[in-house]
Structures are given as structure tokens and as C-alpha cells.
Amino acid sequence: MKSRENIPKATIERLPLYYRCLDKMDTFEEVEVVSSKDLGGKLGIPSTQVRKDLSYYGEFGRRGVGYNVNELKTSVGKILGVDRIWPAVLAGAGHLGHALVNYKTFTTMGFEITHVLDNDSTKIGTKINERQVEDIKKMEAIIKENEIKLGVISVPTEAAQDVADQMVAAGIKAIWNFAPTRLYVPDDVDVKNEDLAVGIVSLIYNLSWQEMEAKGE
Numbered sequence: 365m366k367s368r369e370n371i372p373k374a375t376i377e378r379l380p381l382y383y384r385c386l387d388k389m390d391t392f393e394e395v396e397v398v399s400s401k402d403l404g405g406k407l408g409i410p411s412t413q414v415r416k417d418l419s420y421y422g423e424f425g426r427r428g429v430g431y432n433v434n435e436l437k438t439s440v441g442k443i444l445g446v447d448r449i450w451p452a453v454l455a456g457a458g459h460l461g462h463a464l465v466n467y468k469t470f471t472t473m474g475f476e477i478t479h480v481l482d483n484d485s486t487k488i489g490t491k492i493n494e495r496q497v498e499d500i501k502k503m504e505a506i507i508k509e510n511e512i513k514l515g516v517i518s519v520p521t522e523a524a525q526d527v528a529d530q531m532v533a534a535g536i537k538a539i540w541n542f543a544p545t546r547l548y549v550p551d552d553v554d555v556k557n558e559d560l561a562v563g564i565v566s567l568i569y570n571l572s573w574q575e576m577e578a579k580g581e
């Protein structure tokens with residue numbers, strides 16, 4: 365296996381796609397063997413790219429035969445760290461927080477929101493999908509007691525940095541941030557920003573160019 369720094373970011377970003385596809389084939393479609401062509405075909409990724417991506421992590425499959433779906437899923441799952449469930453705290457039990465807590469498929473990707481926190485007294489004590497909303501003041505104790513490393517931020521922008529600071533101080537090492545703002549964290553903390561608005565604007569951008577081209581502008 366290559367050292368972590370030598371593996372392209374794009375390869376790492378494709379691994380969850382391979383994993384989800386292999387999991388579906390293994391769990392629901394009972395497929396035993398898959399070629400790089402078929403795996404890539406399902407994801408719109410060339411077979412040469414699939415083979416190259418996997419080659420960074422070792423030798424998988426047999427030439428001319430393909431990959432054993434279950435074995436490859438297990439290996440990719442281990443590489444991704446999703447062969448276990450990582451507990452996570454979520455701060456901000458609002459509209460987005462509800463949607464995230466209600467999304468059950470996260471567990472198949474090795475991630476489960478085990479604690480939901482908010483600072484609104486009308487929300488504290490209510491339940492979302494069996495999870496009781498707890499007071500954000502308990503966050504530090506919850507993170508420490510449960511040795512949680514993963515935090516999800518779905519609070520308004522103006523509260524996000526403060527919540528991130530509290531998470532980091534309590535021991536969080538990776539933050540999935542949905543607030544549309546840059547978070548300042550120490551180097552050993554990983555932040556992944558998720559901005560749905562950027563996705564939709566790039567779609568609109570393409571639509572608007574197609575329209576202009578059609579009108580010959």
C-alpha cells in the first residue's frame with residue numbers, strides 16, 4: 365500500500381462510491397463477482413481508473429475474473445474506516461438537523477449520530493428518530509464520556525465557530541460542517557464543509573450558459 369500522502373484526493377473521494385455500490389451489490393443484489401468494467405460502469409468511472417484507484421491499496425481481484433464483491437467491500441470498508449460505526453454528536457436540531465438525524469443510511473457508511481444537541485429550551489427534551497435532543501451545555505461531557513471524535517454542525521452561521529471551538533476543546537477531531545462559513549480549527553482537526561447552495565448554483569450556471577448559447581448571445 366502507498367503511503368497516505370501519495371494517494372490522490374480524487375481516489376480517496378471515489379472510495380465511498382465504490383463502497384456504497386459494492387455494499388448494494390453484496391447486500392441486495394447478491395452479486396458475487398464484479399469486473400472493474402462493470403463496477404466502473406455503474407458509477408460512470410472508467411475501468412482503468414477503478415483498477416488504478418484500488419491498486420494504491422494493494423492487489424485485489426484476479427485478472428480476467430474480477431473482484432469478489434464481498435471481499436472487496438470488506439477491504440474498501442476497512443480502508444475507509446467504515447468497518448465500524450463512528451458515533452457523532454450533532455449540534456443544531458433544526459430543519460437540517462432533523463433531516464440528518466432521520467437519514468438512516470448513514471450507518472451503512474460507518475457513521476451514526478448518537479447525540480443531538482441544541483440550545484433552544486423548547487427543543488431540549490423532544491425526540492428526533494428516537495434520539496432525545498439534549499442541552500448543548502452537556503456537549504463537552506457527552507463527547508468526553510463517549511470518546512466521540514466526530515461532530516456535525518447544523519447551527520446558524522453566527523453560532524458555528526463557537527460550537528466548533530467547544531467541540532474541539534472537548535476532543536472532536538473531525539467536523540462535518542453544514543453552516544456556510546469557514547471554521548478556524550487546529551491543524552489536527554479535519555473539517556469537511558458541505559454547501560448544498562454551491563451545488564445548485566453550479567447547476568444554474570450551466571443552465572444559464574446553455575440558454576445563452578441557444579439564443580446565440
Ligand SMILES: NC(=O)c1ccc[n+]([C@@H]2O[C@H](COP(=O)([O-])OP(=O)(O)OC[C@H]3O[C@@H](n4cnc5c(N)ncnc54)[C@H](O)[C@@H]3O)[C@@H](O)[C@H]2O)c1
Binds near residue numbers: 481523542
Ligand atoms: N449545507 C447546506 O447545504 C445547508 C442546507 C440547509 C441549511 N444549512 C445551514 O445549516 C444550518 C442550519 O439550518 P436550518 O435550516 O436547519 O436552521 P434552523 O434554524 O432550522 O436550525 C438551527 C438550529 O440550531 C439551534 N442553535 C442555534 N444556536 C445554537 C447554539 N449556539 N448551540 C446549539 N444549537 C443552536 C437552533 O435552536 C435551531 O434548532 C445553517 O447554518 C444553514 O445555513 C446548510
